[in-house]
Amino acid sequence: MSDAGLIPRNGLPPFLSGVLLEEASPKTDLLAQDPPAFDCALAAETALRCYGLSGAIKPLSAEKDANFLITLPTGERALLKITNAAEARTVTDMQTAALMHLAATDPTLPVQRICASLNGKAAEIVTASDGQSHVVRLMSYLEGTTLSHATPGPNLYPALGNFHARVTRGLRSFFHAGGNHFLQWDIKRAHHLRPLLTDMQDINLRAQLERTLDHFEAEIAPLLPRLRAQIVHNDFNPHNILVDAPHATYPVGLIDFGDMVHTPIACDLAVACSYQIGSGTDPLRAICEMVAGYTNCLQLEPDEIALLPSLIRLRHTTTLAIGASRARRYPANAPYILRNADAAQRGLATLDQIGDATVINALKRAAAI
Numbered sequence: 001m002s003d004a005g006l007i008p009r010n011g012l013p014p015f016l017s018g019v020l021l022e023e024a025s026p027k028t029d030l031l032a033q034d035p036p037a038f039d040c041a042l043a044a045e046t047a048l049r050c051y052g053l054s055g056a057i058k059p060l061s062a063e064k065d066a067n068f069l070i071t072l073p074t075g076e077r078a079l080l081k082i083t084n085a086a087e088a089r090t091v092t093d094m095q096t097a098a099l100m101h102l103a104a105t106d107p108t109l110p111v112q113r114i115c116a117s118l119n120g121k122a123a124e125i126v127t128a129s130d131g132q133s134h135v136v137r138l139m140s141y142l143e144g145t146t147l148s149h150a151t152p153g154p155n156l157y158p159a160l161g162n163f164h165a166r167v168t169r170g171l172r173s174f175f176h177a178g179g180n181h182f183l184q185w186d187i188k189r190a191h192h193l194r195p196l197l198t199d200m201q202d203i204n205l206r207a208q209l210e211r212t213l214d215h216f217e218a219e220i221a222p223l224l225p226r227l228r229a230q231i232v233h234n235d236f237n238p239h240n241i242l243v244d245a246p247h248a249t250y251p252v253g254l255i256d257f258g259d260m261v262h263t264p265i266a267c268d269l270a271v272a273c274s275y276q277i278g279s280g281t282d283p284l285r286a287i288c289e290m291v292a293g294y295t296n297c298l299q300l301e302p303d304e305i306a307l308l309p310s311l312i313r314l315r316h317t318t319t320l321a322i323g324a325s326r327a328r329r330y331p332a333n334a335p336y337i338l339r340n341a342d343a344a345q346r347g348l349a350t351l352d353q354i355g356d357a358t359v360i361n362a363l364k365r366a367a368a369i
Contacts, residue, residue: 011076013051013138015113016100016122033086036066037128043068047080050117050124051138066134069141077141078115085132092135094178095257096122098171098231099139106170110242110253112139142253144242153249157276157286161293163251164236164272168265169298171231179231179262184322186234187267188224190216190314196325205320205345212317220310224264227304232268235259237275266304269294270311274319277312277347284359288366295367305363309356316344 038046040057047053047070057080060067066082083092100122102111115138117124126136184192194213200206235256242253269291276286294300323341327334351359 011072011074012053012078012140013115013117015103015140016116033064033084035062035064036082036084036134037130037132038066038068038082038134039129040068042129043080043082046082046126046136047138050119050126050136051115052118053078053138077143079112079139079141081137081139082126082128083135083137085128085134087135088178088181089135090176090178091181091260092123094176094231095260096137097176098174098257098260101174102167102170105173106166109166109170110142110251111167111257112142112255114139142242142255144244144252145246145248147238147241147243147248147251150243150246150248152286153247156243156248156250157289158293158296159250160241160272161290161295162297163241163254163293164233164269164290165294165297167233167236167254168230168268171233174231176231179260181261183234183259183261185259185318186261186263187270187311187314187318188221188263190318191221193318193321196321199324199328200320201324208348209317209320212313215310216314220307220314223303223307224267227264227266227307228301229262229264231260231262232265233257233259234261234263234268234271236268236272264304266300266307267311269300269304270308271315273308274312274315274347275343277350279346279350283350284354284362288362291363291366292368300367300369302364302369305367305369306360308363309351309359313348313351316347319344 040059043059043066044054044057047057047068053070053072055070055072058069058071060069060079064084064087068080070078070080072078096114099112099114102109103113114122116122117138123135123137125133127133183189190213194210197206197209200209233254235258236254240254240256241251242255244250244252273287273290276290277283278286291300319340323338326337330337
C-alpha cells in the first residue's frame with residue numbers, strides 16, 4: 001500500500017479516556033489458537049474504514065494476535081492490534097481501560113495511548129477472512145530499543161525500578177471485572193502448575209519444582225491474602241521494556257499489557273526481579289538497585305520484602321513448568337517456547353546458593369527498611 005491516502009487532518013485520531021465494555025468469550029488456551037486471519041491488505045482496509053488512516057503497513061510478530069505497524073505520510077506511526085478471538089472480551093477491555101486510566105493518572109508515563117475510531121470508540125469489532133470476529137484497536141507506537149537487545153548502563157536499574165513503580169502506582173485506583181480472570185502466569189495461582197510438571201524430562205529438576213510448590217502451598221499461599229493487591233502489569237520483562245539506546249541509560253516505554261491480573265504487588269515485583277538476577281560476584285546488584293528505585297516512588301512493606309525470594313522462585317518455576325508443557329505439545333516451536341528456561345534454572349540455582357536470609361537482608365537495605 002502506498003504512503004498516500006486519507007488521514008485525519010492532524011494525523012492520528014485523538015487519544016481516548018474512558019471505559020469500553022464488551023461481552024466475555026469462553027476461557028481457553030490462547031497460545032494454542034491460530035492468530036487472526038488478517039493480511040496487510042485486510043489490515044489496511046480495516047485501518048481506513050475504522051480510523052480513516054492509510055499509509056505504509058507492515059506486519060509485526062505476535063504470539064496470539066495480529067499486529068500491524070502503520071506509517072502515515074506525516075511520519076507518525078501507529079499500531080493496529082487485532083486481538084485473538086479466543087481472548088475473553090472482558091480481559092481485552094481491561095487492557096484497553098487500563099491504558100486509558102494510566103493516561104489520566106500519569107500523563108507523562110510512556111505507555112501506549114488508545115486512539116478513537118471514526119465512531120468515537122476505543123475499539124471496534126471486525127471480521128477476518130475466515131469469518132471470525134475480532135476486537136481491533138489503534139494505539140500509539142512507542143519508539144525505542146527492547147531491553148533484551150540492549151546493554152544496561154550503570155544507572156539503568158534504579159530507573160527501571162522507579163518506572164515499574166510508577167506503572168503500579170498509576171494502576172492503584174484502577175478496578176475492572178477482568179482483573180479476576182484465571183491466568184497461569186499469575187504467581188498466586190502456582191498450585192495449578194503441579195499437573196504440568198509431568199511433562200518435565202529432567203527428573204531432578206521436576207523434584208526441585210515439586211518441593212518449591214510444596215513450600216508455596218504450605219508457607220507462601222496462606223500469607224498472600226495479607227499483602228497489598230491490585231491490578232498490575234505482571235510482565236515487566238526485558239522483551240516488554242523499551243530503553244533509550246542499545247547502550248541503555250533509562251527506560252522509554254512499556255508494552256504488552258496482555259498478562260494483566262489482580263494479584264499482590266509483591267508478585268508483580270517478583271516477576272520483574274526474576275529477569276534481573278545476575279552472575280559473578282554480585283548477582284543481586286541489579287535487583288537491589290531496582291528495588292531501591294522502586295521504593296523511591298512506592299514504598300514496600302516488610303512482609304512484601306520477606307516474601308520476594310520465594311515469589312521469584314515461583315516465577316522461575318512457572319516459566320519452567322509452562323515451558324515444558326508447551327514444548328511437549330508443540331515440539332516444532334520448542335526452541336522459542338523454552339528460550340527462558342536456562343535463565344530460569346540459573347536464577348533458581350543462584351537463589352539457592354545465596355540463601356533467602358541473605359537475599360532478604362540485601363533487599364531490605366536497598367528498600368531502606
